[in-house]
Amino acid sequence: MALCRRLLHLSSRSVCRMSSSIIDTVTEDIKRPVGDHFAVVQVKGRQWKVSIDDVIQTDNLNLEPGTVVTLDKVLLAGSVNYSLIGRPLLPSTSVQVRAQVIEKGRGPYLRVYNQGMAPTRTLWWGKRWRWMTYHESMTTMLRIQGIDITADGLRGETAVDEAVVR
Numbered sequence: 001m002a003l004c005r006r007l008l009h010l011s012s013r014s015v016c017r018m019s020s021s022i023i024d025t026v027t028e029d030i031k032r033p034v035g036d037h038f039a040v041v042q043v044k045g046r047q048w049k050v051s052i053d054d055v056i057q058t059d060n061l062n063l064e065p066g067t068v069v070t071l072d073k074v075l076l077a078g079s080v081n082y083s084l085i086g087r088p089l090l091p092s093t094s095v096q097v098r099a100q101v102i103e104k105g106r107g108p109y110l111r112v113y114n115q116g117m118a119p120t121r122t123l124w125w126g127k128r129w130r131w132m133t134y135h136e137s138m139t140t141m142l143r144i145q146g147i148d149i150t151a152d153g154l155r156g157e158t159a160v161d162e163a164v165v166r
Contacts, residue, residue, distance in 0.1 A: 025082075026082045026084070026151070027151040029079070029081045029082050030082075030149050030150065030151050031151070036051070036079050036080055037051065037052065037077065037078070037079050037147040037149060038050065038051045038077070038078060038079070038147070039051075039074050039076065039077040039078075039095065039097050039147050040074070040075045040076040040077075041071045041073060041074050041075070041097050042073040042074075042075060043056070043058045043059075043061075043071060043073070043142075044058055044059045044061070046058065046059075047075065050097065050144045050147075051144065051147070052144055052145070052146060052147060053143065053144065054143070054144045055102065055141060055142065055143050055144075056141070056142050056144070057107070057139050057140070057141050057142075058139065058140050058142060059137065059138075059139065059140070060104070060137070060138035060139060060140055061101070061140040061142075063101045063140065064101065065101050065102060065103050065104060066100065066101065067100070067101045068098060068099070068100050068101075068145070069098070069099050069100070069101065069142070070096050070097070070098055070099075071096075071097040071098075071099055072092045072096070073089055074086065074089060074090045074092075074095045074096075074097060075088065075089060075090070076090070077090060077094075077095045077147065077149055084149070091152075093150070093152045094149065094150055094151070094152055095147070095148070095149050095150075096147075096148045097144060097146075097147050097148075098144070098145045098146045098147075098148070099142040099143060099144050099145060100142065100143050100145055101140060101141070101142060102141040102142065102143050103140075103141045104138065104139070104140050104141075105138070105139055105141070106136045106137070106138060106139065107136055107137045107138070107139045108136070109134060109135075109136055110134065110135045110136070110137075111132060111133075111134055112132065112133045112134065112135055113130070113132050114130065114131050114132070114133070115128060115129070115130040116128060116129050116130070
């Protein structure tokens with residue numbers, strides 16, 4: 001809270017009043033049905049900005065096609081009127097992203113080229129060793145079915161500080 005007061009040059013009472021009014025406004029916006037929700041999720045160490053009906057291609061997940069998955073690692077969520085920013089993640093009670101496994105397959109065909117210097121004592125001066133290998137990684141296609149945002153976890157102290165600072 002000291003950081004909030006320093007940034008805004010306000011007393012603690014006015015900061016608490018402002019933060020509670022911001023949270024009330026965001027809570028009202030969440031209750032209204034808006035179809036333009038988006039979220040930034042983390043899947044297998046990579047971050048994706050997704051909205052409803054998006055298709056993402058991630059690294060291999062050990063799931064069968066047709067399985068519905070809940071993505072819990074949500075870093076940011078919002079719509080046109082508001083944004084909820086996690087530190088580093090939003091609580092799983094507030095935001096959940098549902099996705100369905102569409103298909104499993106192989107990724108792009110990658111060429112890996114290796115080259116190195118020759119050993120110092122060799123009969124062939126200036127020769128280098130080089131070879132080429134190829135690689136295809138297994139991937140999983142996910143279709144985002146829904147982004148569920150609720151106001152359950154917004155009343156904490158960290159949410160109040162964040163709403164005031166941003």
